Amino acid sequence: MMGQIIFFCLFVLAVVIFARNARRIYKNIKLGKAVDRNDRPAERLKLMLLVAFGQKKMFKKPLPALLHLGVYVGFCIINIEMLEIVIDGLFGTHRIFSSLGSIYNGLIYAFEWLAFAVLFSCITFLIRRNALHIYRFSGRELKNWPKTDANLILIAEILLMTAFLFMNAADFKLQQLHHPAYHHAGAFPVSQFLLPLLPESVSTLVGIERFSWWFHIIGVLVFLNYLPISKHLHIILAFPNTYFSKLEPKGKFNNMSAVTEEVKVMLDPSLPSPTGEVRRFGVKDVQDLTWKNLLDAYTCTECGRCTAACPANITGKLLSPRKIMMDTRDRLTEVGQNRTKNGDFQDDNKSLIDTYITREEIWACTTCNACVEACPVNIDPLEIIIGLRQYAVMEESQAPASINAMFGNLENNGAPWKYAQADRANWTNQ
Amino acid sequence: METTLHIPTVAEMTAKGERPDLLFWVGCAGSFDERAQRITKSICKILQHVGIKYAILGTEENCTGDPAKRAGNEFLFQMQAMMNIELLNGYEITKIVTACPHCFNTLKNEYPNLGGTFEVIHHTQLIQSLIVEGKLKPADGNEFKGKRITYHDPCYLGRANEVYEAPRQLLEVLDADLVELKRCKSNGLCCGAGGAQMFKEPERGKKDVNVERVEDVIESKATIVAAACPFCMTMLRDGVKAKEKEQEIQVLDIAEITAKANNL
Secondary structure, three states: HHHHHHHHHHHHHHHHHHHHHHHHHHHHHOOEEEOOOOOHHHHHHHHHHHHHHHOOOHHHOOOOOOHHHHHHHHHHHHHHHHHHHHHHHHHHHHOOOHHHHHOOOOOOOHHHHHHHHHHHHHHHHHHHHHHOOOOOHOOHOOHHHHHHHHHHHHHHHHHHHHHHHHHHHHHHHHHHOOOOOOOOOOOOHHHHHHHHHOOOOOHHHHHHHHHHHHHHHHHHHHHHHHHHHHHEEEEEEHHHHHHHHOOOOOOOOOHHHHHHHHHHHHEEEEOOOOOOOOOOOOOOHHHEHHHHHHHHHHHOOOOOOHHHHHHHHHOOOOOHHHHHHHHHHHHHHHHHHHHHOOOOOOOOOOOOOHHHHHHHHHOOOOOOOOHHHHHOOOOOOHHHHHHHHHHHHHHHOOOOHHHHHHHHHHHEEEEOOOHHHHHHHHHHOO | OOOOOOOOOHHHHHHHOOOOOOOOOOOOOHOOHHHHEEEHHHHHHHHHOOOEEEEEEEHHOOOOOOHHHHHOHHHHHHHHHHHHHHHHHHHHOOOEEOOOOHHHHHHHOHHHOOOOOOEEEHHHHHHHHHHHHHOOOOOOOOOOOEEEEEEOOOOOOOOOOOOOOOHHHHHHHOOOEEEEOOOHHOOOOOOOOOOHHHHOOOOOOOOOOOHHHHHHHHOOOOOOEEEEOOOHHHHHHHHHHOOOOOOOOOOEEEEHHHHHHOOO
C-alpha cells in the first residue's frame, strides 16, 4: 500500500512538472510572429508521416539511421510496457497484462529484443560521439553543456534499458523458483543471458526485481522532466515541426508584405501611404522570428547534419547552421525567463544578433539550402539567417562594403556590377 | 558551322505588331560577363535553330533583384521586381526561359507575390523538351562521345527547385561517359557564389568553397564539368585555375555542350 502511495505521488508530481514545462515552452513559442502553416492539411500529414514517423530523411545516412531506428522503435513500443508499469504501480498488481496469455508473451519477447536494440545503439552512439572523430560531433558549439547533455541522454537510456532487462531477468528467475508473487508470464530471449549473474537467494532476487522496477519507472519520470531542459525534445516536437514545414520550393523566401506597401507608394506617389506600423524590418531578436522558427529551435537535437553539409562550415568559416538553432533556443529561453521574472520583457541589452550570432556568421551563408535539405526534421536555419541579414541591411545599413557597392550598382545600373544599362545588349553585336 | 545570329528584342517585335512566344531572360551575367556571353549565344543559337519565336528585352532588361533579396535588402529587391513586372506585363509576356538559375528562381517563385505570374523555365528544361520532341539531336560523331563528363548541380536549380533530371538527360544523349560527383543532386555542394557571395570576399576560413568543390571534380576524374549557372561557371573555373588543372578540366555550360554537339 505504501508503495502505491509513493508511486502515485511521484507519478502525479512528474506529470505536473512536465505539464508546467510544456506550458512554458508553448508560451515561449507563441512569442513568435504569426505565419500561416495550416493550409493543405493532407499534404502536411503525409509529410509528417514520411519525415517524422517514417524517418525518411534519416536514411540519407543508412548506418546512423538504422541505429536510430532501433532506439526510436524501441522507445515507442516499450511505452506499451510503461502503461503496464504505471497500472501495476497504481494498483499494486504485478504484470497486469499477463492475462493476455500468449499475446503478452509475444509482446515481452519483442520488448526484450527492442531493449537490446536500444542498448546496442546507445552504446554505439556513445562510442561514435566520444571516441571516433566524426565531423558533425565536433564544432565549437558542441563543447561543454551540449556535449554533456548528449552523453547524459545516452547514459540515461543505457541505464533504463539495463534496469528493464535486469528486472525481467530477476522476474524470470523467481518464476523458475516458483515464487508465489511471480506467476509464469512473459518470454525472455535477452534477459535469460543475465541469469548467471543473479544470486540464488530469493529475497535478494526480489530486491533486485523491485529495485530495477522502481529505478526504471523513476528513471523514466525523471527523463520526462529532463526533456524540456535538454536537446532531446525532438522525440515529441519532430511531429508538429514536420507537419508545419514550409511547403513551397526551398528557393522561395518570404515576401515582406510591409515592404510591398511602401514600395508601391514609392513607385506611385498617388497611392495612400501604408497605415500599418511596422515594428521592425528583419530579425534583431527572437521576438522578431516566426513561431515556426522558434518551434524549429526547440525541435533541434543538435545532430549537426546541417553543419556537416554547410559549404561555409566545411571550409572553415565560423558559420554553423546548428549553432544558429542552438543560439535561437538559448536566447528564447533567456527571454522567457526574463518575462517570467519581470512580468513582461525588460530590455537586457542583449539580442540574438551580436550577443549570440555574429555578423561574420550571417554573411558567410551562401543560401544554398544544404542545411535545410539535410535536417531530418525539416528545420530551416536559412530563414533565420536571412531575417538577421534583413535587420542588418534595412534597419542598420550595416552590410559588408562590397555588398553595399553591389546594392548601389543595382539601384543605379540595374545590374550588380558597374556597367551601364545602355550597354546591356552589346553582346548581340559582338 | 557558324550560325549567323539574329537576336530580336521585344520592343522591335512590338513595333512590328508581333509578340514573342518565348522571352529569353538573359540576366546580368549573361549580358556583361564575357565568359557567360558565350553561354547566352549558345542558347540563342539553339532557339534560332529550332525556330522558336523568341525575343530578349535588350537594354530594357534589369536585374531581377535576386542578389538584393538574398542579401536581405527587401526594399531594393521589390523595387527591381515591380519595375520588371510592370515591363513584362506591359508586353504581355507569358513564358520566360532563363539562362541563370538565380533569375529562374526569382522570376518563378518570388514574382507571383508581387503581381508577376509567368511560366518560367530554365534553359536546361527547355533543351530537354526540345530533345524529347526530336527537334535537337546530337550529331553521331559529336565531340563529347566517350568523354568523361560530370555535372555540378546549381543550388537554385537543384535543391531550391528540385530540377535534377533535365540537365542530366541532356548529357545522357551525348553517348558520353557520365559520372556523378560524390556530393550530387539534393546533397550537392554549393560552388560558393550564392546568397550574394559572388559580390564579396569570403569570410576567413581554411579554404574557398569553389576549391572544395573542384576537389570533388578532380576526384571524379572527369575531363569536362558541366555547369548550368553563370555564377557556378565563374566559381568552378576559378577553382580549376587555383588547382592548376586548366589543361585537364574544362568547364562548359550545358547549353554550350548542346550547341556544339548539334554543330550549331
